[in-house]
Amino acid sequence: MSRNTELFERACRAIPGGVNSPVRAFRSVGGTPPFIQRAQGPYLWDAEGTRYIDYIGSWGPAILGHADPEVVAAVQAAAVDGLSFGAPTEAEIELAEAIIERIPSIEQVRLVSSGTEATMSAIRLARGHTGRSKIIKFEGCYHGHADSLLVKAGSGMLTFGNPTSAGVPPEFVQHTLVLDYNDLAAVEAAFAQYPEDIACVIVEPIAGNMNMVRPAPGFLEGLRAQCTRHGAVLIFDEVMTGLRVGPQGMQGLCGVTPDMTTLAKIIGGGMPVGAFGGRADIMADIAPLGAVYQAGTLSGNPVAVAAGRVTLRRLAEPGFHDALHRQTGLLIQGLVERARRHGVTLSGDWQGGLFGLYFRNTVPTTLTEVSASDLDAFKRFFHGMLSEGVHFAPSAFEAGFVSATHDDAVIQATLDAADRVFARLQ
Ligand code: PMP
Numbered sequence: 001m002s003r004n005t006e007l008f009e010r011a012c013r014a015i016p017g018g019v020n021s022p023v024r025a026f027r028s029v030g031g032t033p034p035f036i037q038r039a040q041g042p043y044l045w046d047a048e049g050t051r052y053i054d055y056i057g058s059w060g061p062a063i064l065g066h067a068d069p070e071v072v073a074a075v076q077a078a079a080v081d082g083l084s085f086g087a088p089t090e091a092e093i094e095l096a097e098a099i100i101e102r103i104p105s106i107e108q109v110r111l112v113s114s115g116t117e118a119t120m121s122a123i124r125l126a127r128g129h130t131g132r133s134k135i136i137k138f139e140g141c142y143h144g145h146a147d148s149l150l151v152k153a154g155s156g157m158l159t160f161g162n163p164t165s166a167g168v169p170p171e172f173v174q175h176t177l178v179l180d181y182n183d184l185a186a187v188e189a190a191f192a193q194y195p196e197d198i199a200c201v202i203v204e205p206i207a208g209n210m211n212m213v214r215p216a217p218g219f220l221e222g223l224r225a226q227c228t229r230h231g232a233v234l235i236f237d238e239v240m241t242g243l244r245v246g247p248q249g250m251q252g253l254c255g256v257t258p259d260m261t262t263l264a265k266i267i268g269g270g271m272p273v274g275a276f277g278g279r280a281d282i283m284a285d286i287a288p289l290g291a292v293y294q295a296g297t298l299s300g301n302p303v304a305v306a307a308g309r310v311t312l313r314r315l316a317e318p319g320f321h322d323a324l325h326r327q328t329g330l331l332i333q334g335l336v337e338r339a340r341r342h343g344v345t346l347s348g349d350w351q352g353g354l355f356g357l358y359f360r361n362t363v364p365t366t367l368t369e370v371s372a373s374d375l376d377a378f379k380r381f382f383h384g385m386l387s388e389g390v391h392f393a394p395s396a397f398e399a400g401f402v403s404a405t406h407d408d409a410v411i412q413a414t415l416d417a418a419d420r421v422f423a424r425l426q
Contacts, residue, residue, distance in 0.1 A: 003047045006036040009286055017220035029379045029394045034386075039066030041405035044391060052391040059264035059403070060240050063315055063324075063353055065405030071269050071310045078306035084298055091309065098312045099267060101274060103238075103248055105257045109277030110286060111300040115264035116144030116241035116262035118274035119202065120263050121286075121294045123148070125276070126200035126233035128292035129285045134194055136201040138181040140210030140367035143202055143237050143262075147172045162380075170371035181207055182215060183327055184201040184222040191230045200260075201226070201235040208240040208399040212349055212356025212365045215245040220256040229258070233282065239264040239274070243312070246321050253351070269311030271304035320404065326355040327411060331355065334415040342422035345374065353402040357392075370397065377425060384421035390414050 001009075011018035019033070022316045024034045034046035042065055044052045057063065064071060064213055096109050112118050114145070123135055123146070130306045135141065140153045150165040164173070173374035177198075179186040191198060201223050207213040227234040242249040243266045251258060260278030267273050279284065287293045298304075314320070332348035332355050339346035349356045349363045359374035359381070378396040385392055390413075393400055 002032075004034050007030050007047055009037075010042055014298075021396055022392075025396065026394045028396070029382050031383065033394070034047060036151035041065040041067075042403055042407075044129050044408045049331050052386070052388065052389050053406075053410055054072045055390070055392045055400045055414075056234075056400065057353075057403050058265075058270060060244060060263060060401055062401070063244060063266050063403050064269070064311060065403040066270075068310075068314075069315070071307050074306040074310045074347065075271065075303055078303045080286050081302070083303055084301055086297060089302055089305070091302055091305045095267070095273075095300075095305045095312070096275075096306050098272045098309060099263065099277065102312065102316070103241065103261060103263075103277075105250065105251060105259075105263055105279075107280040108283040109275050110283070110294065111305070112274040112276070112294075112296050113272045113298050113301070113304070114144070114274045115237075115262065116146060116274075116278045117296065118262040118264055119143040119149065119235075119237055120146035120241065120371060122235050122276040122278075123200060123202060124262050124294065125282060125286055125292050126235060126260065128290070129282045130199045130231065130233060132197050132199035133175045134197045135175060135199055136177045136187065136190055138203055138207075140181050140213065140370070141202075141204045141207050141237070142209035143204075144239075145181070148176050151176045159404060160405075165312045176342060180366060181210075181213060184216075184219055187223060187226055191232075192224050198230060198232045202234050202235040202237055205236045205238065205254060205256070205258075206241050206351060208354060210397055211358060211370045211373075212351075212399040213366070213370065214349065215254070215366060216365060220254050224256050224258075233260055233278075234258045235260045235262065235278075237262045240349075241354065242266065243315055244354050244401075247315065250351075266311060266315070267308045268304050269307035270404065271307040271309050271424075272298070272301070273304045321352050324402060324404060325351065327408075328353055328355050330408070330411045331402060331406070331414060332357070333377065334411065335418050338415060338418050341420050342419075342426055344377070344425050345420045350402075352405075355400045355402065357400065359396070380425055381421060384424060385417060388417035388421060390417050 017025045042052045043314040143149045238249040242263040246253045262276045264274035328350040332350045336348045364370045
């Protein structure tokens, strides 16, 4: 029995499904996940010593590459001074200031420890601020696993073809309106039906949890106009896109200003950090200033904050995101071109260090179109690439991630591997 299989069997005895987050279990592609022992730059090594080029990047945080020496040094230095105080620190002010400086719509920000906490808290705050109950979310967008958001959600939920989670009473989601991404008419109809009841619209400004799907022209602008007109809070969930698609997240690229933004992943540089922030008048409603309660024992943790500060500083270096966008483009254009050469149907899209690959002719604009891609071809591509030492996300409903350490040689090695895999896929 291989070491990975042995570990997976052992994991399955101690941990449900052998994993601590569902998509890691390879359920939609089959097989046994490699157990990772260490990572450096663009590479992962598993328990059998096999090296993989990594296009998951810990699902987003590893934008500088794994175990970046400066980030690791900052974490080590912070750890020596104490792991957690449960009291304010100068370091957490500095991370908050760096976030505010990068993302102009954020006037004040509160740090938490995950993306789930960030979105859950942002929605509670939007409800408290407006005194309203209903929220609008979009099918295929994932905003973490808070009860009221597990409604036809994306990511692992989609992969399992399970539109809602057991354990969530219907009453808990009765105020959640789920509409189609890119369907502005449906948003207008919802506001027409409930003009005084909608507290917020939460949206991934580029969806990264149904593979990668861009907003249609005018969609985000339309959400802004509807929220302004009806006094609802517009929340951009940039947990995935923030600081990955551009220096100011998607909001810097599309020119639409949300009232609130949620962040996580990159701002913790691989350590558990999330954040929600936005207009100061809204943030004033959170405890201890306001009546909306929110708290966290490890919020603003000094070791986590140290990793985030260094990461944000490095991302501010001139040309960082242009270089990342160029490298991701080399990868995606190269893969699509090689697929065509072998008669394999593939399209792709990318922005900064985020990409989508679709086994269909054209780039999808809806979840229905993503679902209509050739899922069997994806599975064979995924396993073919894995056996060539290239690790893509184990689901056709996940986006991909490129880091600053994916240089020309790494991209070339990926394309060479894809050439061999596409030849077998025909
Ligand atoms: N929002 C988005 C857009 C995400 O992609 C994710 C996680 N992939 C979350 C929220 C939840 O973040 P976390 O897993 O850190 O709770």
